[in-house]
Amino acid sequence: MEKIYGQFDTKDRRRVILRAPMMSDLDDFLEFINSLVDEGAEIPVEARRTREAEADWLGKLLADVEKGFAICVVGEIDGKLVANSEVRIGTGIRRHVGGLAIALKDGYRDVGIGTEMIGVLIEESRKVGLKLLCLGVYESNLRARHVYEKVGFREVGRMPKAIRKGDQYLDEVVMALEL
Numbered sequence: 382m383e384k385i386y387g388q389f390d391t392k393d394r395r396r397v398i399l400r401a402p403m404m405s406d407l408d409d410f411l412e413f414i415n416s417l418v419d420e421g422a423e424i425p426v427e428a429r430r431t432r433e434a435e436a437d438w439l440g441k442l443l444a445d446v447e448k449g450f451a452i453c454v455v456g457e458i459d460g461k462l463v464a465n466s467e468v469r470i471g472t473g474i475r476r477h478v479g480g481l482a483i484a485l486k487d488g489y490r491d492v493g494i495g496t497e498m499i500g501v502l503i504e505e506s507r508k509v510g511l512k513l514l515c516l517g518v519y520e521s522n523l524r525a526r527h528v529y530e531k532v533g534f535r536e537v538g539r540m541p542k543a544i545r546k547g548d549q550y551l552d553e554v555v556m557a558l559e560l
Contacts, residue, residue, distance in 0.1 A: 386454055386501045391492035398457045399501055402465070404443060406455065409462035411435040413486055420487050423519040423546075442467070452505045456485070456494050463489040466498045468506050468514065477512040483525075495528045503532065507560050514560065519544055520552040534558045 384401035391397055402410070415429045430438075445451040449470070456464030466483035470476065481502060485495055506514055516534065518525050526536075534556040543553035 386505075387497070389493070389497055391458075391489075391494060393492050395458050395492070397463075397494055397497070399454050399498060400457060401446065402439070402443065402453050402455050404439060406462055407432070407436055407439055410439055410465070413462050413465060413484075416486055417484055422484065422487075423522045423525075424484055445469075449509070452479070452502060452509070454498050454501050454505075456489070456498055458489070464494050464498060466495075466502055468502050468511070470509065470511065477510065479506050479511045479514045481514050481516040490524065495525075496532060499528065499532050503558070503560065512560050514558045516556050517543075517553045518556060519546075520554050526554065526556075529556050532558070 383403065386399040386401070388396065388398050411430060411432055414426060414435065417424050418426055418429050442451065442453060446453050451467055451469050453465070453467040455462050455466070464483070464485040466481070468479040468481050471478040471480070481499070483495055483498060483502075503514065514534070515537075516529065517540070518529065520539070535558070536554055537557045538555040540553040540555065542550035544551040
């Protein structure tokens with residue numbers, strides 16, 4: 382059964398459904414991640430994924446969501462996956478901390494989808510008792526940093542040269558939000 386977190390219209394009047402991922406999203410996930418790789422998006426994945434690798438990844442993600450180790454929200458427009466986000470829940474003494482990650486397909490940024498998705502992740506994180514959300518972002522990704530700051534995240538540190546992009550090294554900006 383499909384779990385819907387909400388629906389809204391973007392600034393450019395496209396209808397977005399925010400929902401939990403499903404195994405039937407496999408081909409959309411594959412196209413999504415490979416479009417980000419092809420674009421050179423600021424994500425940790427550098428090489429195109431095979432359908433087999435993406436099926437393995439999605440199966441593990443869905444199992445982690447089912448076990449309560451992760452929260453995942455996807456954005457869908459006109460039946461196509463255009464955004465993916467998740468919170469990975471810590472273990473042991475870090476059980477109260479979640480690691481947030483989000484990516485949006487080119488052509489779907491700057492219209493409010495990321496802000497809405499993060500809002501849902503914050504709400505769902507509170508429901509499961511998390512007290513802190515953390516994330517890492519490329520220092521050069523000013524668009525994402527602006528969105529994170531808008532919803533309440535603040536920079537708490539940097540890991541110098543933590544990201545290698547081609548022949549260049551970038552700092553990873555560490556941001557946190559107390560819930």
